[in-house]
Structure formats: structure tokens, C-alpha cells
Amino acid sequence: MDASLLTENLSYILPEIVISAALIIIVLFDLIFHNDKRIIPYLAVAGLAVAGFFIIDQFSFEGSAFATSSSANNFGMITVDNFGSFFKLFVVCVSILIVFFSFSSEEIQKTFDRLGEYYALIFGMILGMIILVSASDLILIYLALELLSLSSYVLAGFTKLRDRNSEASLKYLIFGGVSSGLMLFGISIIYGMTGTTNLYLINPLLQAPNLNLITVSFAMILIFTGIGYKISSAPFHFWTPDVYEGAPIVITAFLSVASKAAGFALLIRLIKTTFVTFTSPDGYWQLINAFDWQALLIIISIFTMTLGNFTALWQNNLKRMLAYSSIAHAGYLLLGLVVMSDQGLTAILIYFVFYALMNLGAFYIIMLIANKTGSEEIDDYTGLGSAAPFLGVSLAIFLVSLTGLPPTAGFIGKLYIFIALVDAKMIAVAIIALLNTVVSLYYYVRVLKHMYLQKSDSPKDAILPSTGQILFILILLVPTLLFGVYFTPIVTFAKNSISLLGF
């Protein structure tokens, strides 16, 4: 590889390089200046801002870097396209919010002397995610997935002195190890059948007439196990409630938004680059006859959201309830993929933006309340509506938005998914999803009932958030309401972001 080609290839992965550099700087800074730990979060924000700048710079630019052979029509290990850039930007924005999130977290502030490790691990996760959303080679996908998983195992048990933390960490590790083992076996079978690890090269090879379809289906189900675990879809969701309940709330919020988004991006890229022959003019994808993704995904998405919603009904821990609600949301998001069309993909991207706002908001308020009361049980929320008026109203709005009622952003997100379903003539699936939304109303509103309608036996101390915390809530709250009525910019942005390299 000559020097100019190398420079060009490296210019494609500038955001990844910036994140890696920031990771190294944080580790070194922590080692050298261990008395100035307060600066580390600002270093993290600065690194993320620079990476965000390079990602925005890459928008509407397509290319492929690090090709393994120099023949024409070859694609490398990393692809840069609008779809990938959208998810990278999403991950970076969520990470910036998470850094501010960590400021208010007592769990993290208690382990102040390990702040450098904390941010180094957060950056490990970020690096894994942004490589994952742009990788187009099975080797790189596996590596990025493991980088993401290994960092999150440690973070889930970061405040290791508590039982709950280390148990969450262990469960996450065992489920993660098994599902990555299954996925790796699937990858090895695909490699054996096609002789390549590049997603773009696998596509034509899978169209060979003498292919053993049963083996392909087997391998694909194994690979889906690894991805299904990341997006916490049933039946690979068992870790989700335990880990979400046991991990520090900041990490729970990060896992439920960013890590899920990265998993979805991987799933979409995998299906679209390896299994779609062409996109018809009206935006529907034509699948290769090798494996019926659509049937599998319909079953899994309905199963996922029904299970998530119905199990959430009898949860008493708010964090655990939101874990089941995030499983249900994975089901809704999968519906956007089920229709296998550009319209559905747009709906997924829109949904993710809104989901991030409302889910982070809900977790943030739960954390502020838990900082004061030390409890996440719904019974302890009795009478909080008057003790903490601002937090109560904000939590109410976020929960209403998670249900998907107008005039909040959550409604618009669900609306676009349902429209995509109806346009694809999947009325039955749309009705099931609608009924699920009705069920979800019950458990979200139950929290509000406890906060406002029930009288508490003992008067509660007032919880007054600081100015910075109010500001952070408003950053999440205002868009949640605003996008409920004025959502055109997000829709336009999502429509511009659905192009994958080569399609």
C-alpha cells in the first residue's frame, strides 16, 4: 500500500482515530496528573466534540477504506456512508449527554478516584460502537462487538462494592460470552461457505444456485443471536432486566440507548449488504432467496414487544420496569426493519432520535430521585408529585412520550413505524403493535398514579435539583415536546441518512 493510498484510507476513519486518541490521552492524563481528576470529563467532552465535527464533515460522502485486494469493485473493511455517519453522530451525541449525566450521579461520584478508568472504559464502548456501525467485514464486526461488550461488562459492575453491581456484571458477562460464541460459530460457517469475510463479497456468493440453504439459515440464526443479544430482543433478552437493575443508572441509560442503536445499525447493515439484491423504485428491498429474514423478524419483533410489555406490568422497581420497556421498544424498532423498505428504515432512524431523548430523560430523573431517596421502587414514589414538582412533571412527560401519546415526540416515532407497516400491507402486525402500546400505557401511568393520586403516609422531603440539573433536563425535555409538534427537520435528516454504500 503506497503512502497516498494509506493517507486516503486513514482520512476515512478520522472519527475513530480521534476517539482512540482521546482514550489514550484520558488514560495517560489519569496516570500522570492523578490529582486533577476534575479535568477528565472536560477532556472527554472535548474529544467527543472533535470526533463529532469530523463525523459531520463526512456527511454526504461515501467511500470504503482498507480494501483487502486491489481488484475493481472491491469494498474494504470500513465503509463510510450516510447511514453509518448518522449512527456515529447519534452515538457521539448520546455520549456527550452521558458525560454530563455522570456529573450528577452519586454512584459515579463516590468512586471519584477511579474517574479516569471510568471514562477510559466509556471511550472503549464508544470506539466499539462507532466501528461497529461502519464495519463491513466480519472480522472487524466481531472485534468491535467484543470491544463494546468487554467495556460494558466492566462498567456494569463499576461500583464493585455492591452485591447488585457485581451480580449484574457476571450475568452480563455469561450471557454475552455465550452469545458471542454462538455468533462466532455462525460467522465461521458463513466464511466456510463463501470463502470471504467481507459483507459485500458475501452478497453475490450467497446467490449461487448450489448453496445449501439450511446451512445458511442455521448460520444466520446463530449470527442473529449475537446481534439479538445486543439489541435485547426476545429470546435473548434475559440479561436485560438484571443488568439494567444492577448497573449504575448512568450505564443503564447508556446501554439502553447507544449500545442498542449500534446493534440495530449492525443488523440493518448486515441484512442490507448481504441479503438484498436490489431496491425497487418504491423503496422495497428484494431479499435473496437464501434466508427468510422477514418471517423471522416478524415473529421475533411481536414476541419481543409482547413479552416486554406484559412483564413490565408487574414490576415494582422503576429501573427494572424501564428495562422491560426498553425490550418492548426494541420490538417496535424491529417492526421498522420487518417491512424491509426505505420507509421503514427512515422510521427506525426517527424513532431512535426520539427514543434517546425520552429514555435518557426518564433515567436521569430516576437517578436524581434515587440520589435523594436511595430507592427506585415505585411504591417509594408515592406523593413525589408535590415533593418534587419539576421532576415529577418532567418524568410524567417522558413517560407519556415513552407510551407514545400525542403531543410528544414518542407519538411521532410510533406513527412513522405504523405508517410504514400499513403501507407495506401488514395490517395484522400493525394492530398487534397498537394493542401492545395500549398495554404499555398501564404501567407507565401506574407511576404517575403513585406520584400524584396516592397520598403518602409520611411527608416527603422536597427534592430540589440544582440549576445545572434543571438545564440538563430541559435540554432533553424541550425537544421531546417540540418534536411532538414540529418534527420536519428530524424526518428530513433521517431521509437523507438512509443511504448505504452500494445501494
Next chain:
Amino acid sequence: MNSIPIEYYLILSAFMFTVGVTGVLIRRNAIVIFMCVELMLNSANLTMVAFSSYLGQSAGQIFVFFVMTVAAAEAAVGLAIIIAIFRNKLTVNIDEINIFKW
């Protein structure tokens, strides 16, 4: 050269994989579960090397190097977590690690 046919390797690796999955499902000691996960990873490695040699190209063997590195990292993280939980609960039996229940 009279080499061993690829089917033998695949049958062996499928067997190893089955042993690994079964072990994860029926064993109760966190460390043994961990060893079974390693067995699953290694069976995938064996498949990859066998195919790589059969197809006469190197991508599979390169993959195996990465997998081995990742497996080592995973073992390090995993044992650290198991030690953390042992300090809290004085057991690594996963039936007794049950604060969370559905």
C-alpha cells in the same frame, strides 16, 4: 499428500461446540461455565482454520488470531468479575447468585 478430509475437522468442531453449549446450560460453577464458553470459541476457531486450509486462503487464519486475543481479554475480564463477586458473596455457584428474579 494424503490429507485428512475436511469433514473430520467439521465434525470434531461441531462436537466441541455442542459440548460447550451443553456445559453452559447444565453447569452451575461460574468458572466452569467460562471454560465452556472458551470451548465454543475454540470450536469456531477450528472450523475457521479448517476452512481456511481447505479453501487455500489466509483470511480464516488471520481471524483466528484475533479471536484468540479477544478470548484472552475476555478471560481476563471474566475472572476479574468472578473475583469481585466472590469477595461479596463467597461463592461462584450461579444458583446462589440470585438477587434478581423475574
